[in-house]
C-alpha cells in the first residue's frame with residue numbers, strides 16, 4: 373500500500389503536480405503525506421500527518437521540474453511526521469519515497485549505524501537513502517548507486533529516488549506496482565497507479581518485478597536490477613477516462629461505484645464467448661481447480677463453489693489466498709488455480725500464484741485492473757471491466773467477479789447463452805432497483821439501526837458467502853461489529869448472541885433453501901432479534917422487508933446490493949467517511 377508518484381521533465385511546477393497527482397492515490401493510504409522537490413540543486417521537503425486531500429497544491433507552485441510525493445499507510449513505525457516519507461540521508465541530498473517492506477532492514481540499519489549513519493524514524497524505508505549514500509562511495513553515478521542498494525534489499529517494494537545534483541529520477545520495483553506515464557512534451561511520470569498522471573498522459577509502460585528505470589525527463593531506460601541488462605518496453609494506451617476515476621456529482625466514491633452497477637455488471641457479462649469456453653474447458657480438463665482471493669474477492673470465489681456445483685455439477689475448492697500456501701500438497705502440473713482480484717496487485721494472491729507455478733500448475737486470473745501484475749503474470753486472464761474502483765470498500769468489482777464466475781459455470785454446463793441471458797436480465801433488474809425510492813427505504817433502515825453495536829447476517833447456499841461479504845462491508849465502513857453466518861449454524865452457537873432488538877439480516881432467494889433460511893430467521897425472531905429480510909417475497913419472519921427481484925441462480929448479485937447501500941448509509945449516519953475507513957487501504961501489497 374502507500375501511493376508514490378514522481379515526475380521529471382520540462383514542466384516547472386513539479387511540486388504542485390505531484391501533490392495534485394498523489395491525491396488520486398489516497399485510496400492506497402492516508403495516514404500522512406510528504407513531498408520532495410528539487411530546486412537549484414537543493415531538495416526541499418514538506419511532510420505532515422493527515423490526509424493529502426486537504427492540502428493546497430498551489431502552495432508547492434515554485435519553480436521545480438523534478439519532485440516525488442508519497443501518501444502513507446503505516447507498516448513500520450507509527451503515524452508521525454518523522455515516519456512520513458520522503459526519507460532523506462543526513463545531508464538531505466538524497467530523497468526517497470517507498471511502498472512495501474524491506475524485510476532485511478534491521479540488518480542493513482545495524483550495518484549503516486556502525487558506519488556512522490544516524491536514523492531519525494522508526495521506518496524500514498529510511499535505510500534506503502542511507503544505503504544509496506553509502507553506495508555512492510563505490511560509484512559516482514546516482515542510478516548505479518540505487519541499483520547497488522536495491523540488489524541488497526529483501527522483500528516486496530517499489531521506490532522512487534532522486535538526488536540534489538543529477539537531473540535523474542530512479543524507480544525500482546519488486547512486488548509492488550509502478551507504472552511510467554510517457555508524455556513527449558512534458559517528460560516522464562512514475563506512479564503506483566495511473567490516475568496520478570492521467571491529467572497529462574494516457575500512454576503508459578509497466579515496470580515488471582526486478583526492474584528499474586532511470587530517466588532525466590528526456591529519455592528513459594528500463595533495466596534488470598540484478599544484471600543491468602536493458603528491458604525493452606511497449607507503450608500501451610489506457611482506454612478508460614479520468615472522469616470514470618473521479619467522483620462526479622457523488623459525495624463519495626463508494627456510492628458512485630454502487631450506482632455504477634447499473635452498467636458494470638453488463639460489461640462483465642459481455643465477454644468474448646470463445647475465451648469463456650476455453651476457460652470452461654481448462655476447468656473441465658484440470659485435475660483439481662482451486663479458487664483464491666482475499667476479502668471481498670475471496671467471497672466471490674467462495675460463492676463460485678456453489679455456482680460450479682449447482683450450475684455445472686463440478687467440484688472446485690476455495691481457499692483464502694493467504695492460506696493457499698498450505699495447499700501445495702494437492703497441486704500438480706494438471707491443477708488449475710483461478711485467482712480473483714480487483715486490483716491485480718494483492719500480495720497474498722501473488723504468493724498463491726507463485727506456489728501454484730512452482731508445482732507446474734496453470735493460473736487463470738479474473739481481475740479488474742488491466743496491466744496489473746496479477747493480470748500480466750497469469751497464464752490466462754479475464755477482465756471484469758468494472759472501470760476504476762476507488763473506494764476502499766469493494767462493490768462493483770464483486771458483482772463483476774460473481775458475473776464472470778457464473779458465466780464460466782454456465783459455459784461448463786454447455787449453457788453459456790442461458791447464463792448470459794440470465795445475467796443480463798439480472799443487470800437490468802439491478803438497474804430498476806437502484807431508484808431513489810428504494811435507496812430512501814434503505815436509508816430509513818440505516819436510521820433505525822445506526823446506533824446498534826452488533827449486527828448479524830445469515831444466508832444459505834451462495835447467500836452464505838454473501839452474508840460473510842455483508843459483514844465485511846458493514847464492518848469496514850461503519851465500524852459496527854457485524855458477523856455473517858450460514859443460517860443452519862446459528863443453533864450451534866451464535867444464536868446465544870441474540871438479545872432483544874439485535875438487528876439480524878437474512879439474505880433469502882427463491883430456491884431450494886428458502887424454507888430453511890426462513891425458519892432460521894424465525895428462530896432469530898423468537899429470541900428477540902429485529903429481523904430484516906432481503907428477499908423476493910415478504911415473509912412473517914421479517915420485521916422489515918427489503919424487496920429484491922427474483923434472479924434465480926444470480927440471486928447473490930442482487931441480494932448484496934441493498935447491503936452495500938445499507939453499509940454506505942450506516943457509515944455516513946455514524947459520521948464516518950466510507951471512502952477512507954480507518955486502518956485500511958485499497959490495494960494490499962504487503963503480506
Ligand code: F6R
Nearest residue numbers: 667668669713714715718765766
Ligand atoms: C473489502 C475489500 C477487500 C478486498 C481485498 C482484495 O471491501 O475491498 O477485502 O476485496 O483486499 O483486494 P483485491 O480484490 O484488489 O485483490
